[in-house]
Amino acid sequence: MNPKTYKKLVATELTTDFRAAATIVEAPFPEPGPGDVVVKNEFAGVNATDVNITAGRYDPGASLPFDLGAEASGVIVATGSAVKHVKEGDAVVTFNLGGGYRAYNVLPARHVIPVPAPSPEALTVAVSGLTASIALAVTGRMGKGETVLVTAAAGGTGQYAVQLAKLAGNHVVGTCGTSEKAEFLQSLGCDLVINYREENVKKVLRAEYPRGIDLVYESVGGALFDTCVRALALHGRLIIIGFISEYLEGPQPVRQPRIYAHLLQKSASVHAFFLPHFSKYYREHTARLFQLITDGSLRVAIDPTEFDGLEAVADAVDYLHSGKSMGKVVVRL
Numbered sequence: 001m002n003p004k005t006y007k008k009l010v011a012t013e014l015t016t017d018f019r020a021a022a023t024i025v026e027a028p029f030p031e032p033g034p035g036d037v038v039v040k041n042e043f044a045g046v047n048a049t050d051v052n053i054t055a056g057r058y059d060p061g062a063s064l065p066f067d068l069g070a071e072a073s074g075v076i077v078a079t080g081s082a083v084k085h086v087k088e089g090d091a092v093v094t095f096n097l098g099g100g101y102r103a104y105n106v107l108p109a110r111h112v113i114p115v116p117a118p119s120p121e122a123l124t125v126a127v128s129g130l131t132a133s134i135a136l137a138v139t140g141r142m143g144k145g146e147t148v149l150v151t152a153a154a155g156g157t158g159q160y161a162v163q164l165a166k167l168a169g170n171h172v173v174g175t176c177g178t179s180e181k182a183e184f185l186q187s188l189g190c191d192l193v194i195n196y197r198e199e200n201v202k203k204v205l206r207a208e209y210p211r212g213i214d215l216v217y218e219s220v221g222g223a224l225f226d227t228c229v230r231a232l233a234l235h236g237r238l239i240i241i242g243f244i245s246e247y248l249e250g251p252q253p254v255r256q257p258r259i260y261a262h263l264l265q266k267s268a269s270v271h272a273f274f275l276p277h278f279s280k281y282y283r284e285h286t287a288r289l290f291q292l293i294t295d296g297s298l299r300v301a302i303d304p305t306e307f308d309g310l311e312a313v314a315d316a317v318d319y320l321h322s323g324k325s326m327g328k329v330v331v332r333l
């Protein structure tokens with residue numbers, strides 16, 4: 001028996017201070033349209049970009065309040081009259097903006113991904129996994145035998161990028177900020193790990209890779225972005241995945257020579273990647289990622305810190321931004 005109402009998290013203020021922006025509200029239980037399903041969320045993924053969403057950077061025209069969260073895993077509890085390929089009781093992963101931080105989510109049935117059970121691991125495929133898989137293959141044109149650098153490599157999406165680059169037959173370098181994460185990255189097969197709190201990334205890259213880096217999966221921004229651009233090899237590609245170091249305070253003004261000289265000298269390029277612009281690749285890459293996880297070729301780490309309920313989402317977002325998390329941060333709903 002489904003409840004008459006349920007709780008969800010909405011933004012009531014535009015700010016990167018997630019805690020100040022997020023408010024729990026009660027909403028009527030959603031009626032599915034003919035092609036929709038209602039999913040009872042059990043786990044929701046926490047993302048670095050949650051603070052960009054509350055700041056209104058995803059949709060500058062959006063009016064308050066708006067729903068928060070993105071990917072989740074759960075169980076279908078109601079279906080519309082035209083829904084055929086899934087049924088009540090099926091476990092699914094979902095990914096829609098505003099669909100994560102809520103007890104129930106209504107969405108088109110064609111957008112759910114059936115999975116064996118609603119687990120934290122399963123939901124990591126939806127944002128973290130797809131971003132790494134599509135960005136490396138499509139935007140980065142990743143080959144084999146290349147040198148691939150992944151920043152924030154022990155994070156939710158970084159762990160996927162490291163493993164996918166290794167599986168493709170590349171030499172992989174990962175950056176991280178603690179010795180525990182460095183060990184984790186070694187266990188994932190990283191050929192070289194640079195703990196940026198202990199070593200100078202620029203110096204290590206210059207010494208170890210005088211020819212330069214072929215492909216960079218860059219999530220941190222700031223000075224590390226500058227270092228990565230300068231480290232590119234002939235025909236090197238850098239993919240801007242994010243710039244977490246500037247999310248909370250906003251972009252830093254910089255006074256230095258423009259990057260085109262570095263790029264031109266190497267015929268190198270900088271590309272940006274934003275997952276929703278690549279939806280036509282979701283099906284193919286989702287299938288491949290689940291296959292790799294099922295056959296044991298790819299391992300997904302979930303940060304062990306427990307966050308329970310909508311009340312704990314702000315703590316989870318703060319924790320992700322503290323730099324302490326390792327693997328994917330997940331909230332149990």
Ligand SMILES: NC(=O)c1ccc[n+]([C@@H]2O[C@H](COP(=O)([O-])OP(=O)(O)OC[C@H]3O[C@@H](n4cnc5c(N)ncnc54)[C@H](OP(=O)(O)O)[C@@H]3O)[C@@H](O)[C@H]2O)c1
Nearest residue numbers: 047048152155156157176177219242243244245274275323
């Ligand atoms: N473009 C897209 O479509 C897309 C999709 C998903 C994620 N992303 C981006 O991918 C990046 C990682 O996101 P995620 O959700 O998977 O987070 P995450 O990597 O699980 O967590 C963030 C990590 O960033 C690292 N970091 C480095 N400098 C930091 C700083 N100044 N402040 C805070 N953390 C810092 C920390 O690890 P270390 O200190 O160990 O490096 C931290 O653990 C973000 O930039 C995010 O926006 C983009």
